[in-house]
Amino acid sequence: xxxxxxxxxxxxxxxxxxxxEISQGAIFVRDNVIEAVGRTADLPASADEIIDLSGHVxxxxxxxxHHHMFQSLTRVIPGGQNEELFGWLRSLYPIWVGLKSEAIxxxxxxxxxxxxxxxxxxxSDHLYIYPxxxxxxxxxxGVQEIGLRFHATRGxxxxxxxxxxxxxxxxxxxxxxxxxxxxxVIEEFHDNSRYAMLRISLxxxxxxxxxxxxxxxxxxxxxxxxxxxxxxxxxxTRPDVExxxxxxxxxxxxxxxxxxxxxxxxxxxxCVHLTPQxxxxxxxxxxxxxxxxxxxxxxxxxxxPVREMLKRxxxxxxxxxxxxxxxxxxxxxxxxxxxxxxxxxxxxxxxxTARDALELATLGGARVLGRDDIGAxxxxxxxxxxxxxxxxxxxxxxxxxxxxxLLFCTSVNAAYSxxxxxxxxxxxxxxxxELEPLIERHNTIARALVNGEAY
Numbered sequence: 001x002x003x004x005x006x007x008x009x010x011x012x013x014x015x016x017x018x019x020x021e022i023s024q025g026a027i028f029v030r031d032n033v034i035e036a037v038g039r040t041a042d043l044p045a046s047a048d049e050i051i052d053l054s055g056h057v058x059x060x061x062x063x064x065x066h067h068h069m070f071q072s073l074t075r076v077i078p079g080g081q082n083e084e085l086f087g088w089l090r091s092l093y094p095i096w097v098g099l100k101s102e103a104i105x106x107x108x109x110x111x112x113x114x115x116x117x118x119x120x121x122x123x124s125d126h127l128y129i130y131p132x133x134x135x136x137x138x139x140x141x142g143v144q145e146i147g148l149r150f151h152a153t154r155g156x157x158x159x160x161x162x163x164x165x166x167x168x169x170x171x172x173x174x175x176x177x178x179x180x181x182x183x184x185v186i187e188e189f190h191d192n193s194r195y196a197m198l199r200i201s202l203x204x205x206x207x208x209x210x211x212x213x214x215x216x217x218x219x220x221x222x223x224x225x226x227x228x229x230x231x232x233x234x235x236x237t238r239p240d241v242e243x244x245x246x247x248x249x250x251x252x253x254x255x256x257x258x259x260x261x262x263x264x265x266x267x268x269x270x271c272v273h274l275t276p277q278x279x280x281x282x283x284x285x286x287x288x289x290x291x292x293x294x295x296x297x298x299x300x301x302x303x304x305p306v307r308e309m310l311k312r313x314x315x316x317x318x319x320x321x322x323x324x325x326x327x328x329x330x331x332x333x334x335x336x337x338x339x340x341x342x343x344x345x346x347x348x349x350x351x352x353t354a355r356d357a358l359e360l361a362t363l364g365g366a367r368v369l370g371r372d373d374i375g376a377x378x379x380x381x382x383x384x385x386x387x388x389x390x391x392x393x394x395x396x397x398x399x400x401x402x403x404x405x406l407l408f409c410t411s412v413n414a415a416y417s418x419x420x421x422x423x424x425x426x427x428x429x430x431x432x433x434e435l436e437p438l439i440e441r442h443n444t445i446a447r448a449l450v451n452g453e454a455y
Contacts, residue, residue, distance in 0.1 A: 001031035004383070004421060005047035006058065007040040010390055011402050013059040015362050015376040019355070021403060025058065029383040032195060032421035037377050051423075055391045056415060057402050059358065060377050061121025061149075061384035062331045063365025066231075066269040066290035066319025069111035069125045069139060070096070070104055073446040074324045085237045085299050085325075089166060092324060097171050098454040100132045103445050108142035110442045113435060114329040115320070116424055117413040121149055121384040122365070122374055124290075124319075126231060126269070128155025128205040129171055132454055136185050140198065147424045147432050149384065151369055152189070153203035153231050154182045158210050164247065166208045175214050182221060192227030194373050195382050197420060199227060206233040207255060208243050215259035222265070229265045229370055231290075235278075236270035237301045253278020262287045267368045269319060270295075271309075272302040283313035288368035291360070293337040294328070295321035303345040306338065306360075307352060317365030332388075333411035335361040354407035383421040386414045 005028050012025025014037060026040040028047065036043050071092075079091035104127070115123050127139055136154050143150045159165030160172040182202050190200040202218045204210040215232075222228040235241055235252035244252050253274055256262055262281060267288030274282070274289075282289065291304050309316050318338055320329045339357035343349050366375030373382045390402050394412055398405035417425035424432055448455040 002049070002421075003047040004029040004049045004051070004418070005044065006051045006053050006387070006416075006418075007043070009053040009056050009058040009387065011057050012037065012377060013057065013358065013403055014378060015060050015359065016378045027058065027377060027385060029418070029421050032383050034377060034379055034381050034383050036379060049423075051416065053387050053416065056387040056389050057406060058385055058387045059119075060362040060375050061386050061417065061419065062119050062335070062361040063317060063369060063375060064115055064120050064123035064320055064331050065267060065288075065317035065365045065368045066292055066321055067111065067123055067125045067329065068127070068322030068324070069108045070099060070127065070129070071322030071324035072107045072111045072114070072329065073103060073442065073449055075327045077324065077450070080324070083299070084239070085301060086166060086239055088299055088325065093168050093171055095449050096129050097131050097168070098449045098452065099129065099134055100454055101134060101138050103449065103455050104134050104138035105142045106438070106442050106445055108139035109146055109433065110438055111323060111329050112143050112146045112148045113430055113433065113438065115331060116146065116148055116417055116419070116430065118330040118332050118411070119386040119388065119414045119417070120331040121386065121417060121419045122151070122369070122371070123148055124151035124153060124201070124231065124369060126153050126155050126203050126205075128157055128203065128209075130173060131171060140189060144198070145432070146430070147419055147422060149197050149374070149382075149419060151199050151201060152185075153201040154185050155203040155205050156210060156214065157205045158214055159208070172209070175211065178214065179217060179221065182218065186225050186228055190225065190228060195420065201229040201231050203231040206240075207247070207252070208240065212248070212259050215261060219260040227370065229267070230261060231267055232261065232269070234268035234271055235273045236296070237299070238273060241273050251275060251278065253281055256287075257281065265370065267315070267317070269321070270301070270304065272296055272304045276308070279309055279312045279314055282309075286315060288315040288317065290319035290368060291316055291338060292319040292321040292326070292334075293341045294334060295325040297337075297341065298325055298327070303341050305345065307342055307346065315364065315367045316360060317368035318361050330411055331361060332406065336407050336411055339407055354404035357407050358403070383418055385418050387416040388412060389415040
């Protein structure tokens with residue numbers, strides 16, 4: 001089995017049980033698993049590949065718990081720049097109806113590249129729109145080619161405008177067809193083994209786009225397979241809450257419980273307007289939340305009370321959300337935003353520290369996705385870690401606390417990224433694809449979609 005040694009790191013942030021930080025640290029990897037973590041002087045001196053990370057902070061690869069990768073094609077659409085969630089969606093549905101297989105494949109590769117360069121090594125994605133020939137297979141192929149650890153979710157929308165939902169009827173699917181395809185992708189792609197690179201979850205889009213029946217049946221189906229999880233949007237905006245009350249007579253947290261969507265195998269995106277009672281319910285049951293601070297600010301949805309959630313023992317991870325409501329897929333920046341916005345929300349500068357935010361981005365995300373093999377650097381964990389060069393311009397004068405500098409200073413790209421024991425970013429460059437032709441193809445598709453062409 002091949003071995004890899006990274007050594008001489010300024011600091012190795014372990015996120016282990018002691019939250020240890022090792023000066024002049026090193027990591028020894030055999031195949032795709034971490035074998036040893038410690039001071040460089042104490043680890044083996046030889047390996048098949050040795051990387052000197054002098055001047056770098058090394059940390060566990062970050063975990064992105066909520067995204068819509070296809071939305072990288074529709075960043076900064078003029079009609080949606082100044083809208084809240086429902087108006088923003090209405091401006092974009094007519095564009096997304098033109099999505100085809102190649103658009104999903106190309107946008108997924110670009111979004112995955114952006115995430116990896118930001119320090120992310122594991123991501124989920126919520127693909128909930130399937131016009132034309134689109135299949136979940138398209139984004140799975142793109143991610144596997146670039147080398148990101150992936151939790152693909154088979155999303156869906158089944159309640160269009162004619163049935164009282166938000167999306168146009170032409171972008172929704174028949175529920176029997178949805179369920180048939182959900183079973184297909186689980187049986188074809190889901191891997192529940194330790195260190196799995198690909199897992200599948202079921203993800204009806206939101207209370208305002210699917211029926212209660214689809215929510216219940218999806219939960220039953222997921223729970224009939226080992227390790228298949230459940231994901232949806234919940235309590236993102238005040239109109240979202242009002243819709244739940246008007247349509248179902250239930251607050252969002254009660255709606256989730258009513259359709260069987262609480263438990264350690266469930267995580268909900270946003271939850272900006274979750275009640276204290278619902279937070280208690282989520283904490284008792286281990287129901288997770290993907291916190292997406294930038295998207296929530298961009299759409300004026302509000303700021304989720306993350307510190308309050310954590311006090312109530314709710315599992316919380318971070319999500320960049322779709323690149324059309326965040327307009328970026330930089331997970332380190334999302335961690336920075338999470339720290340800053342909790343301080344702004346509570347008027348308390350100590351409510352979330354830099355290390356708290358990094359924990360959300362690593363261990364928090366791993367817990368939300370049901371993983372005990374990523375999120376920390378210690379023997380027996382997957383060899384997923386990233387390195388940031390503290391000799392770069394944004395960190396000048398910030399050497400007093402290199403770990404905190406990652407969050408307080410301007411976000412930068414990773415200098416190195418190792419995923420499943422493979423060097424995927426080396427000296428700031430992806431090793432698994434060429435970015436320039438990918439960006440050019442992506443922009444061609446984006447222009448065509450906005451001009452009303454199916455692509």
